[in-house]
Structure formats: C-alpha cells, structure tokens
Amino acid sequence: xxxxxxxxxxxxxxxxxxxxxxxxxxxxxxxxxxxxxxxxxxxxxxxxxxxxxxxxxxxxxxxxxxxxxxxxxxxxxxxxxxxxxxxxxxxxxxxxxxxxxxxxxxxxxx
Amino acid sequence: xxxxxxxxxxxxxxxxxxxxxxxxxxxxxxxxxxxxxxxxxxxxxxxxxxxxxxxxxxxxxxxxxxxxxxxxxxxxxxxxxxxxxxxxxxxxxxxxxxxxxxxxxxxxxxx
Numbered sequence: 620x621x622x623x624x625x626x627x628x629x630x631x632x633x634x635x636x637x638x639x640x641x642x643x644x645x646x647x648x649x650x651x652x653x654x655x656x657x658x659x660x661x662x663x664x665x666x667x668x669x670x671x672x673x674x675x676x677x678x679x680x681x682x683x684x685x686x687x688x689x690x691x692x693x694x695x696x697x698x699x700x701x702x703x704x705x706x707x708x709x710x711x712x713x714x715x716x717x718x719x720x721x722x723x724x725x726x727x728x729x
Numbered sequence: 730x731x732x733x734x735x736x737x738x739x740x741x742x743x744x745x746x747x748x749x750x751x752x753x754x755x756x757x758x759x760x761x762x763x764x765x766x767x768x769x770x771x772x773x774x775x776x777x778x779x780x781x782x783x784x785x786x787x788x789x790x791x792x793x794x795x796x797x798x799x800x801x802x803x804x805x806x807x808x809x810x811x812x813x814x815x816x817x818x819x820x821x822x823x824x825x826x827x828x829x830x831x832x833x834x835x836x837x838x839x840x
Contacts, residue, residue, distance in 0.1 A: 627769055653827050662733075662819055662831025663772070707771060715760050715779070715823045716787070721771040 622646050625708055625720030634729050638695040642708035642720045645689065649710040649718075652684050654693045657705045657722070666706070667693070698727045731755050735820050735832035742810045742839045750805040750835050752820030758830070760823035761803040762787075763795060765816040766834075772819065778803055810839045 625642045632638055640654075651670055655663035669675045672686045681694040691710075695702055708720040733754045742748055754761065763775040764787075774787030776795040784795050792814060794806045807814060818835045 623771075625771070651827055655829075660834070662821070662833055663829070664831070665826075665828045668827040709772075711827075716762075716774065716777060717829065718774075719764075719772040721769055 620645060621721075622718050623708065623710060623720045626723055627721045629724040629726060631726045631728060632698060634698060634700060634727055636698050636727075638698050638702070638725060638727075640693040640695075640706050640708075640723050640725070642691050642710075643689055644691075644710060644718075646710075646712070646718075647686075647689065648712045650713070651711045652682070652691050653709040653717070654680075654682055655707045655709060655719075657707060659704075663707055700727045700729050703727050733820055733822055733830050733832040735818075735835055737835060738833065739836050740838070742807075742837065744811060744839060746810050747806065747808050748810065749807075750818055750820070750837075751802070752804060752832060753802045754820075754822040754830070755801065756822060756824060756830065757800070758822035758824060759800070761797065762821045762823070762829070763793070763803070763805045764819045764821065765789065766819060767816050775805065775818075812839045815839045 623644045653668040654666045656666045657663040667682045675682045679696045683692045705722045707722040709717040762777040764772040778784045778797040781800045820832045821829045
C-alpha cells in the first residue's frame, strides 16, 4: 500500500462547477500538506500548503486537512478552463522530503 | 531569474548506454532532489541532497547515482540504462514555505 493514495481520474467537469480532489494517507506522522498543480509538459508548481488540520482558502481554492481521518481535499470553486491540469497532493513529516500522490488529471470543459 | 535548469529536455538511449542529467539552481537553496514521474505513479523520489556534500537515497534509487557538485548543481547518472528507466525526470530545489521549485523535466526513452 502506498503511503499516499490519490484517485488518478481523469476527471472532467463543465466550466463553473465545483471540483473536489482528494487524497488519503497512512502515515499519521505527516504534518505538512501541499497541493501542486502541473500543466502538460511542465514541472509541478506549489498551489497551496497547510500545516496540521484545518482549512485554508486562497481565492477560488480551498484546502482541507482532516488528520483524524487521514484525508485531505482541495476544492476549486467557479472552475475555469485554465484550471485544467494534473493536481498532485504531497505531504511530509519533519525532513524536507515530500511524498506525492499519483496525481489527478482534471479537465474543465468550456 | 532562471530558477531550476535541467538539461537535456529530451534523450533517447539504447539499453546499456550511460548518460548524465544535469541540474542547476540559482536560488541559493540547500536541498536538491531528483524525481521520476511515470503514468499512474505520481512523482517518486530517486535521490536527494540536503546540503552540499551530502546525498541520500529516496524511494527508487536502484540503477542511478548522483553527484552534488556544489551548492548550485546536482547531477543524476544512469550507468547502464534499462527500458524500465524510461520516464520523465524532474530536478527540484527546496525554497521557503513548503515550496519545491521544479525544472521543466527531461523526457528519457530507453530502447
């Protein structure tokens, strides 16, 4: 079993929809949780990060962490075609070494 | 500001050939990483270097070697390439606020 599990999709939704992306994990020592966005043929870029449990909002994006359930989510409101990308969750304990999920390929249809 | 620069962008090798992937960062970061990305597998850590002069194995180190030449440069070497090493390779360095800065990737095919 992988430490971090993420549904690879693909996920296709109409423009304006609310998108929910999720990851589960098995290592209870993870403290830092991140979402990276990767456009086709590019390297991933950090979208959001949270420390421990709770919510964090940045514009149309909201990240949620539920450590009791070992479950993290990324919500995208009012989705746009420019949000079409692969979204990777990532997490770590103390050392600067991330464990990534498999990535979910998202397409927003105009 | 170049960030993380990887070369080459594309490479085709025959089984058994060797090659070195080059990576350099100009952000004065201490930690650098090599990942491979395969369909359905996400990003898997090959090797990392927490500081100049140190390197450690990641999740999938077999078949690879690395050199942290100085603070800026971190290279990945395939001594005898195998078809299983066909992948997209990313170099990254660690900045502030949980931010990994990635290069644009090297698409490697081993025939």
